[in-house]
Amino acid sequence: MKRLLLALALLILMSGCTAPTKTINPEEAASLILEKGTFETTFLKLDEDQIAGIYPEAKEVSDRFAVYESDSLEFEVIAVFSFTDENKAQTMLENRKESLLREAQNYFPEQVSRIENALLIKKENCLFLIIADDTQVIENLINDMK
C-alpha cells in the first residue's frame, strides 16, 4: 500500500513534465509592440495574401503570425511568427531583412543602419523581426512577454 501511495505521489510530482510550454499569441504580441514601441510612421496590418507575398514560406513554417508594415517608404516592420519550423522561419525572416537592406542600400542609405540593427529574436514559440529606430524598448517588452 505504501508503495502505491509513493507511486501516486511520484505521479503527481512528475505531472510537471506535461505542463504546457509557455506560448505567445503573435497577434497580441504584435499589437503590444505597436502600442508600446516608438515608430516613425503609421502601420498597416497585412492580410494573409499580403503576408504570403512578402513571406512566401509563412504557412509552411508557422501556424500563427501577425505582420505590420509601414505604409510609407520608411522601413519599419513588426513581424511575429509562431513557428512550427524554427530554422526555416529564421531563414525566412533573415531573407526579408536582407531584401529590405538591399532596397535601402539602393534607394535610402540613411535607413541602412536601422535595418542592420533590426531585432531578430526568439521568445518561447515565436520569432520576432522588428525594424525600428529604438529596438531596446521593444526587446525588453518581448523579454517580459509570458
Added chain:
Amino acid sequence: MKKIIWIILILFLCSACTMQPKTQLPEPTSEPIETPAPTPIINTTIPLQESTAVDDSYFDDVVFVGDSRTLGLLDFNLLSNSTVLASLSLSVNDLDIKKVIPHGTENITVMEALKEKPYRVIYINFGFNELGWSYPELFIEKYGKIIDEIKAIQPQATIIISPLFHVSKRHEQKNVKYENNANIDLYNEMILNMATEKNLLVLNVHEVVEDEEGYLISDYTEDGTHLDIHGYQIWVEYIKTHTMEGNQQ
C-alpha cells in the same frame, strides 16, 4: 497484481515525461526548396511595332505605373500631361500597402490612385526591385494578380507591359548580387510568358537603350541601372512611335 499496477504506473510516468510540447519542430527535411525552371517562352505576344509618331495629346489619358525606373518621367518632367503612379523602391507587393502617391494633403496607394479616374492606356513596368526575391516565381504570380486587378479597375484600358532593360556593362562588372543581365533575362522570360497568357501588348524599349552586346548604353545612364534624362528622352520617343493605335492602322 501489485507488480502489474507498478508496471502500468511506470509506463504511464514514462509516457508523460516524453510527451512533446505543442511547439515541437517537425522532422527537418533535407530536401532543398527548388526553384522551378521557367517554362519556355511561347511568344505569341504582340510586341508593338514602329508606327507614325503621336503628339503629346496622346498622353492625356495615359498612366504609367512602375518603380524608380518609371519615376524619371516625373523627375525630368517628361510627358507632363500623363499620369505617373510610381515610386522609388516599389515592388508588386507594395501597390496596395505603400501610400506613396500624393493625393491632396495625404498620400494613397497606387491601387487606390488607379481607381480615381479612367485611363485609355496603362503602361506598367515592374521587376527590377524584385530581382533578389528568394522565389522569382512568386514575383510573376503577384504581378499577374496585379494585372488582373488593374483590368478589373480599368476594364476599358489597354495594358502595355515592358520587359526590364538590362544594366550597363560597368554595373554588371561590379558583380552586384541579383542585378545582373542573366537574372534580368530570367525575369523577362517570366514577364513575356505572363504577357502572352494575359494577351498584353509589349513595349520592347530595351531595343533602343541597349548596345549590341545587350548592355544598357552608358550614355543613357548615370548609375548603370536607371535611365538619365537622355535615356528617358529616347524612351519617350520610342513610346510615341510604338503605339497601339499606330499598330492598328
